[in-house]
Amino acid sequence: MMWLSGGFLFRSSSSYYHRLDPRVKLLISILMFVCALLARYIYELVLVMAFMAGVAVTAKVLARVGRTMFLTATFSAVIFVVNFLVTRNLVSSELYAVRFVAIVVSTSLFFITASPDELEQVMKTFRMPRDVVFAFVTAVRFIPVMMLDTFQIMDAQKSRGLEMQKGNVFLRLKNMIPVLIPLVVNAVVRSGELAEAMESRAYGAVPKPTSLVRYKARGVDKAVAVAAVALFALTAYSFYVVLPPLFL
Amino acid sequence: MIEFEGVSFTHPNGVLALDNVDLRIEKGETLAIVGENGAGKTTLVRHVTGLLKPAKGRVSVDGVDTRTTTTATLSRKVGVAFQNPDHQLFSESVEAEMAFALKNFGFEPDVVAKRVSWGLQTFGLEEYRGSSPLILSGGEKKRLTLACILAWDPDAVILDEPTVGQDALQKERLAGTVRMLGAAGKTVVIVSHDIEFLWPMQPRVVVMKSGRIVADGPAAEVMQRREALDSARVAQPQLVAFGQELGAKPERPFVDALGARRFIEGRRP
Structure with missing residues (x-):
């Protein structure tokens, strides 16, 4: 589980991509997302995903994106089967399944290369309410903590004779109760403590608090953003005008 | 008997937590594991019930390799009271x-x-029998987790930081429980930073630093080795430091205040 989580969680790195302005990284992810939606044929989606792989290589996160794809493939298989059973159309079922993987990968590329602080700045750029930004960023920041909690709780319950991998699906689900209850209780307690700690450090004391870091787009950020938009326009044009229909 | 043979373990983040550890804990022994934060103490004890499997070497409980069985099975023999109830x-x-x-x-x-x-009475929790465990105080939760473990009567008990959040009276009671377990022939392993809690029990002490054992022996001997303790950021018990200042014989350190008093009175003209 920890291995899979690496496909969605941020880890700092010194790659060129990591150093980009977070707003540019968001723009690239959004454009890749839209490209995945625009693609009408499998081979077009493969081209979009090849571009995503290129971005992942630049950001030195290819292996972690692989984990994202591994996890997403399970859901993708469900989408394929359900869609095929309903429509009886193999090509469209394939398209939906692959598109789902592409969409998730485009999103995960942003989250694994943008730190929670950068995420906060991006959300502030869009003038989202401060409380909403804080709540969202804190939730993201606490995902690894919650995961660690989960493993520790599982260890504690296994040490009390709980066999988590034994029995049928229903028994296994039932065996999750001793893990879920402490996890939820701890999360609620922690959120209360965090709220108190924030208030005791003057959270909300002024309507517009100052920032430690202010992001300012550099020349390279602007150049990458322009290149990304140009490439997107070219891709969209190619999909609808240049590239031939190819039902694979 | 719990045995570690050349055990090494590296966390997924690449940190070497245990480095070729050899340790044999005899049946009925009371052992304290001390050392700086991140020394590998908790990682070491998590190997006993198979929660962690050694990357190198072997851990066995009564001859059973922990890699060949489940944590639930090993826990019948070894009860672990975790740090956070x-x-x-x-x-x-x-x-x-x-x-x-x-x-x-x-x-x-x-x-x-x-x-x-039995557990509720022994640990003073009878009045909370029907209450939710979530509303108990920190100290009561800690006692409850210990009671939960002792209820199934394991051969060995591992206590990870048992004194955190406990007041003086509860610490005294806990020390009494540890002595009782020792007298009943149980193996007790205590991971703790609380040297003053450990010292009166005079356990065998293992000092860890950077995943290695840097000192191992009876408390009276190990706690005199200031260099080893300093390197592992372990404080000497106050009575030992006091005895050294007074020039008491190293082989007979003060175990309690009475020992110190007798020594001082013996030197009076």
Whole structure:
């Protein structure tokens, strides 16, 4: 589980991509997302995903994106089967399944290369309410903590004779109760403590608090953003005008 | 008997937590593991019930390799009281919380009832029998987790930081419980930073630093080795430091205040 989580969680790195302005990284992810939606044929989606792989290589996160794809493939298989059973159309079922993987990968590329602080700045750029930004960023920041909690709780319950991998699906689900209850209780307690700690450090004391870091787009950020938009326009044009229909 | 043979373990983040550790814990022995934060103490004890498997070397409990069996099976022999009681409490009542492990291990209902009552009385939790374990204070939760473990009568008990959040009286009671377990022939392993709690019990002491054992022996001997203790950021017990200042014989350190008093009175003209 920890291995899979690496496909969605941020880890700092010194790659060129990591150093980009977070707003540019968001723009690239959004454009890749839209490209995945625009693609009408499998081979077009493969081209979009090849571009995503290129971005992942630049950001030195290819292996972690692989984990994202591994996890997403399970859901993708469900989408394929359900869609095929309903429509009886193999090509469209394939398209939906692959598109789902592409969409998730485009999103995960942003989250694994943008730190929670950068995420906060991006959300502030869009003038989202401060409380909403804080709540969202804190939730993201606490995902690894919650995961660690989960493993520790599982260890504690296994040490009390709980066999988590034994029995049928229903028994296994039932065996999750001793893990879920402490996890939820701890999360609620922690959120209360965090709220108190924030208030005791003057959270909300002024309507517009100052920032430690202010992001300012550099020349390279602007150049990458322009290149990304140009490439997107070219891709969209190619999909609808240049590239031939190819039902694979 | 618990045995570590050349055990090494590296965390997924690449940190070497245990580095070729050899340790043999005899049946009925009381052992304290001390050392700086991140020395590998908790990682070491998590290997005993197979929660972690050694990357190199072998850990065995009564001759059974921990890699060949489940944590649930090993836990029948070795009970672990984890540092944070909030990581295990989930039941509707204190009584149900105590019965959880007993039911998992397949005890008969009448045995479960008897052992639950014994645990609640021994640890002063009888009045909370029907209450939710989540509303207990930190100290009470800690006692409950210990009671839960002792209820199934394991051969060995591992206590990870048992004194955190405990007042003086509870620490004294806990020390009494440890002595009682020792007298009953149980193996007790205590991971703690609380040297003053450990010292009066005079356990065998293992000092860890950077995943290695840097000192191992009776408390009276290990606690005199200031260099080893300093390197592992372990404070000497105050009575030992006091005895050294007074020039008491190293082989007979003050175990309690009475020992110090006798020494001082013996030197008076």
